[in-house]
Amino acid sequence: MKIKIPKFGLNRHNKRSVSEFAADVLRAENAGWDCAFLPDSQLSSRDTYVLLAAAAQATKKITLGTLLVNPITRHPSVTASSISTVAELAPNRTVLAMGAGDTSVRLVGLNPAKIKELESSVNLIKSLLNGEEVEVGSALPAYLEFAQKVPVWLAAGGPKTLEMAGACADGVFIRVGTHVKNIEISVNKIREGAEKVGKNPNNVKIGAVFHTVFSENEEEALLMGKSMAAGYYEYSPMLINNLELGWNGEHPEELKSKGLVWPDFHHSKNLVDSGKVVDFLTEMHADAFCLKGGPNQIADQLVKIIRDCYELNINFEYFVLHPIPNPPMPDFGDQAYIERIPKEVIPKVKEILMNISLTDNL
Numbered sequence: 001m002k003i004k005i006p007k008f009g010l011n012r013h014n015k016r017s018v019s020e021f022a023a024d025v026l027r028a029e030n031a032g033w034d035c036a037f038l039p040d041s042q043l044s045s046r047d048t049y050v051l052l053a054a055a056a057q058a059t060k061k062i063t064l065g066t067l068l069v070n071p072i073t074r075h076p077s078v079t080a081s082s083i084s085t086v087a088e089l090a091p092n093r094t095v096l097a098m099g100a101g102d103t104s105v106r107l108v109g110l111n112p113a114k115i116k117e118l119e120s121s122v123n124l125i126k127s128l129l130n131g132e133e134v135e136v137g138s139a140l141p142a143y144l145e146f147a148q149k150v151p152v153w154l155a156a157g158g159p160k161t162l163e164m165a166g167a168c169a170d171g172v173f174i175r176v177g178t179h180v181k182n183i184e185i186s187v188n189k190i191r192e193g194a195e196k197v198g199k200n201p202n203n204v205k206i207g208a209v210f211h212t213v214f215s216e217n218e219e220e221a222l223l224m225g226k227s228m229a230a231g232y233y234e235y236s237p238m239l240i241n242n243l244e245l246g247w248n249g250e251h252p253e254e255l256k257s258k259g260l261v262w263p264d265f266h267h268s269k270n271l272v273d274s275g276k277v278v279d280f281l282t283e284m285h286a287d288a289f290c291l292k293g294g295p296n297q298i299a300d301q302l303v304k305i306i307r308d309c310y311e312l313n314i315n316f317e318y319f320v321l322h323p324i325p326n327p328p329m330p331d332f333g334d335q336a337y338i339e340r341i342p343k344e345v346i347p348k349v350k351e352i353l354m355n356i357s358l359t360d361n362l
Helices: 018-031 048-058 076-089 115-129 159-168 180-196 218-235 237-242 252-257 271-277 283-289 295-311 337-361
Strands: 007-010 035-038 063-066 094-098 152-156 171-174 205-214 291-293 318-324
Touching: 007 063, 007 337, 018 035, 018 048, 018 337, 035 048, 035 094, 035 318, 048 063, 048 076, 076 094, 076 115, 094 115, 115 152, 115 159, 152 159, 152 205, 159 171, 159 180, 171 180, 171 318, 180 205, 180 237, 180 295, 205 218, 205 295, 205 337, 218 237, 218 252, 218 271, 218 283, 218 291, 237 283, 291 295, 295 337, 318 337
Parallel strands: 007 035, 007 318, 035 063, 063 094, 094 152, 152 171, 171 205, 205 291, 205 318
Antiparallel strands: none
């Protein structure tokens, strides 16, 4: 197996209007990003599929996708219809990524999807997109008349969800930080799920979402990195426990109850300040859960992840570099995250990996 260079995706764009979103994705395409991903959060963003359709008409090659949608706020048949429509406008460059749902369901008083509900939704959507008739308990089977082939991915974190995703999805996005041990544990669960249903585990593609603290101010980058680590501990303490890093302070819920951080450590309006609240964490904590630093540092960190995972027989289809903090919108100028990452980071990663591949072939 050769080292595979992943496709690099951005998941933060200007959504102030439909036309501005389309222009921003075109800007990403021209800058050198491979993919543009869009979360589905109906109260804070314009309709996901209207935005994606506009971007599809404005661009020619960039991959477009959801990251992520859920089966609660939209029925799976509606999602299949919507993403199939987008795929008509962007054939062979459309991806559907689903998950249990977070703010999009909680903020309207609903609960995230349970594992079985998410699994059945994925199977229904895949069948509809494949042009199959599906029994849904109605008088006649459901059938999508304009079905397009769209890969269906799942975003997963917990062991049971990862295993389920490996069994039913075309690919799985993981967001477990940057430490290879947590990545390996997650991919092993995905592959276990695939094997249980007779799938070739290597055929399930893997994507990773990395919080990317792009700052040459080392002190601020470290504090924001500590806030990222705290955010993972807040919702997935097993990820820190896996690494035996420990947590030598008050629990995040206690810190939030005191009004020190809100709404959480990943979404605080000032991530430097939230990092100061957990300054008892070490740099090892920060490095295990985010990329941080300037262009050269982040490129080197990405290369290390790719090489270490390659040794474990793990290649990646996508890397989504989630900007920390969120860039201002609009983010004009050549110093914007959307411009600098594909100019200063991605080319270096590709150059190093290509040189490694050439050396290995000598």
